Amino acid sequence: MRYAPKYLPRADSARLAAQAVEAQASSLAARVGEPLAAQWRAEMDVIASTTRVPNLLTISLDDAAGAYRGAGHRHHARQDLLVGVAAASPGLVAGPLPAGQWTLTLSAHTLVTPQCDVSIQIGAETASS
Structure with a gap:
């Protein structure tokens, strides 16, 4: 993000x-x-x-089974997060990666500018047979 x-x-x-x-x-x-x-x-x-007053946007993630997989509450304007079977970014939980629709929630904790542009890119790596 x-x-x-x-x-x-x-x-x-x-x-x-x-x-x-x-x-x-x-x-x-x-x-x-x-x-x-x-x-x-x-x-x-x-x-x-x-002082500089910041915007603060964060994301949280729920997997396709509905399990909460954590949140990325970082103060940087760029957040690169990873969830995998064996490893995950701090704040997120590693574990099984069930197929299906996952839910990403964008939270605006502080929004002080008249406009804030957001870009979220989601990717996945799949095992080859």
């Missing part, structure tokens, strides 16, 4: 992160007091000004 863009532009990321810091600081002040919340806000403002 590949998707793009991975990140919001820098200015949009900084604005979104600053809004989140402000909302969290207001909530924090109600619990711990304004002085401590202001200190936290000052530290987080530095991080918010330089």
Whole structure:
């Protein structure tokens, strides 16, 4: 799977992160007091000004027998995953490969850009007789 863009532009990321810091600081002040919340806000403002806010898409896989075969929760915009009889990518389960319709689920955990293009390529190797 590949998707793009991975990140919001820098200015949009900084604005979104600053809004989140402000909302969290207001909530924090109600619990711990304004002085401590202001200190936290000052530290987080530095991080918010330089952070890039990402999109995060992941996939999970169920085999033709309906068994959950795992998920690829990776933060990279390109994810190459493998499921085989004897080996599988981290997060996925190796084992029998039943014939039939498998189910791939695409989950959008964070989608912050107006548009995100996704490409999924599925392939299989079959034993020759």
